[in-house]
Amino acid sequence: MYLPIFLLLSPVIVKAQVRSKKPDRAVYQPRVIAPIPSDPMHSGDREHSENAGTQGNKEQLDGTNASLQDENEFAFREFSRVKTLSRESFHSPSKGRISAEDSAQLVETQLDDQAMKGGIPPLSQLRPFPLDDIESALPISPRLQTNSTIQQAGNTEIKLIPPKPVQLESPDPTGAQNQSTGPIELGSLSPLHDATCDGCDSCGNNNVWSCDSMCCDGVDCHCRNGWHFPITNHFGSDRWFATTELMLMWRKGDRLPPLVTTGPSNDSATAGRLGEPSTEILFGEERTLIDLRAGGRFTLGAWLDDRECQALVGRYWFAGRESTHYKTDENETPVIARPFFNVNSSPPAEDTLLIAFPGARENSRISVNGTSDVFGADVSVHQFLYGKYGGTIDLVYGYQYMRLDEDLSIFSTLTNLDTSGSTPVGSIIDVNDSFEAISEFHGAQIGFASRYRERCWSFNSLIKFGFGSLNRIAKRSGTTSTTVGVDTAVTNEGLLVNNNNSGKISDRTFGWIPELDVSIGYRITPKLDATFGYNLIAMTDAVRVSGTIDPDLAVNSSSNSPRVPSPGMQYSTFYIQGIHFGLQYGF
Numbered sequence: 001m002y003l004p005i006f007l008l009l010s011p012v013i014v015k016a017q018v019r020s021k022k023p024d025r026a027v028y029q030p031r032v033i034a035p036i037p038s039d040p041m042h043s044g045d046r047e048h049s050e051n052a053g054t055q056g057n058k059e060q061l062d063g064t065n066a067s068l069q070d071e072n073e074f075a076f077r078e079f080s081r082v083k084t085l086s087r088e089s090f091h092s093p094s095k096g097r098i099s100a101e102d103s104a105q106l107v108e109t110q111l112d113d114q115a116m117k118g119g120i121p122p123l124s125q126l127r128p129f130p131l132d133d134i135e136s137a138l139p140i141s142p143r144l145q146t147n148s149t150i151q152q153a154g155n156t157e158i159k160l161i162p163p164k165p166v167q168l169e170s171p172d173p174t175g176a177q178n179q180s181t182g183p184i185e186l187g188s189l190s191p192l193h194d195a196t197c198d199g200c201d202s203c204g205n206n207n208v209w210s211c212d213s214m215c216c217d218g219v220d221c222h223c224r225n226g227w228h229f230p231i232t233n234h235f236g237s238d239r240w241f242a243t244t245e246l247m248l249m250w251r252k253g254d255r256l257p258p259l260v261t262t263g264p265s266n267d268s269a270t271a272g273r274l275g276e277p278s279t280e281i282l283f284g285e286e287r288t289l290i291d292l293r294a295g296g297r298f299t300l301g302a303w304l305d306d307r308e309c310q311a312l313v314g315r316y317w318f319a320g321r322e323s324t325h326y327k328t329d330e331n332e333t334p335v336i337a338r339p340f341f342n343v344n345s346s347p348p349a350e351d352t353l354l355i356a357f358p359g360a361r362e363n364s365r366i367s368v369n370g371t372s373d374v375f376g377a378d379v380s381v382h383q384f385l386y387g388k389y390g391g392t393i394d395l396v397y398g399y400q401y402m403r404l405d406e407d408l409s410i411f412s413t414l415t416n417l418d419t420s421g422s423t424p425v426g427s428i429i430d431v432n433d434s435f436e437a438i439s440e441f442h443g444a445q446i447g448f449a450s451r452y453r454e455r456c457w458s459f460n461s462l463i464k465f466g467f468g469s470l471n472r473i474a475k476r477s478g479t480t481s482t483t484v485g486v487d488t489a490v491t492n493e494g495l496l497v498n499n500n501n502s503g504k505i506s507d508r509t510f511g512w513i514p515e516l517d518v519s520i521g522y523r524i525t526p527k528l529d530a531t532f533g534y535n536l537i538a539m540t541d542a543v544r545v546s547g548t549i550d551p552d553l554a555v556n557s558s559s560n561s562p563r564v565p566s567p568g569m570q571y572s573t574f575y576i577q578g579i580h581f582g583l584q585y586g587f
Helices: 002-020 063-069 131-137 173-178
Strands: 046-050 057-061 077-079 150-153 156-159 206-210 240-251 260-262 280-283 293-303 310-329 336-342 349-356 361-388 391-416 428-454 457-484 487-491 503-525 528-543 571-585
Touching (some): 240 310, 240 528, 293 571, 349 361, 349 391, 391 457, 428 528, 457 528
Antiparallel strands (some): 046 057, 150 156, 310 361, 503 528, 528 571
């Protein structure tokens, strides 16, 4: 007896189940399409019910169409295979309906029909209705202008709706300032700054001093692009970084030959000669230019891409001028001599030019002055190679320049009182020798730079090698002036510089410029670090002032051989090292 009751109530139960089922969020549900009855009287009588598809609504026939459930009417049909027709075919003004040629343009997806009970033929045999017929049969608004974002699917339209931004809410009310209502662009998270981007750890309990992740340019670690980014892309402060440092540096000293000597005053012929037991060297035979000097270094760089994987960096550095001075006179040192090796004597022997000697010279004095300047610059590209756990390694390559410029002058003056020589008594003799050595490097550079940050502390290192052309220049000049009364005679020869080696000579060679720099930093503001470190830079095969002076101090005042002093140059490796303190902005 329950079977007839169940059969009578089954349509109501089925209808209730269909209306009560709701799709899961963001899960696509296929559309259910009901065919239009042939009787025009039913075309205007429909009711709207909840759709089981993604749109949430579907149009279903009302009670007057409930008779479609019998054997003479069509049943609902659910499908997941879609036949589409080109837009041009649908809107062709010359065709009222779809022709056989147009139907050949239908494209069929590789899915299966899911047919419910009814008399609808297979989808492969269905012929799409023109949109005009459907619009005239359904109580919908007039069709608007076709939008490029609407996809035609069979006899219906599927609107593609972009997802809405999701606002992330923090359970901590104090973190409201870090909420973002906009989509996060993964491209803005820089692997160069921090491969893990694991957030900003603060220094102790001070949240203002944000440190750990180098992607954190500010306190809030947003690493995002604002609305103004297209304008400030290449001029914004986040793209630039700079460092200024005070450098305290020591040079490799230069060992000069003995240039000023003294000795006993009992014999003017041997006083101050090299090799004599009583000779004392006043200047030379030891390293000079070794004192601490203050210099500086300036670095300016800019990121070349949004992800901060490539940067252009320029540097300029200089070491403070180092100088050496020596002077004395007859009141301070009764015996003053300039030693040299006399090639004209037979046999050649050590000799001296007496500057001060009791009874033979008066108004005597001598001074030696030397300076050393070194500076350099480079422009390089820092290319990201590897980054992990807050550390990065960059490949560094580019152009490098370095110049070492040194000079030395020896000046002496005396009044002759010796009557045994050819020089008139009372003659004033001034002798000057001047030497200049220049080493100038132009070349390429390649190396590696690394950076690691942990909380407020950072560690930076740089090791690179410059290689290229090293131009070495030596300039020598000498003058001797003899004044007798009001007459003065000047010759272009000094003691250690004469026609054999005076003038300018130069050569070129292949040179290396290795550099090592390490530093540690402490973050004092969100973008400012205080740094302390060590730096070493060298130049191979450089010419120094000592390399422009004949090592034997040989002098040949005649034109006979051998031609000395030698015009050649001697070379050695120069280096400068020191510590530096600075402020670093950016990163």
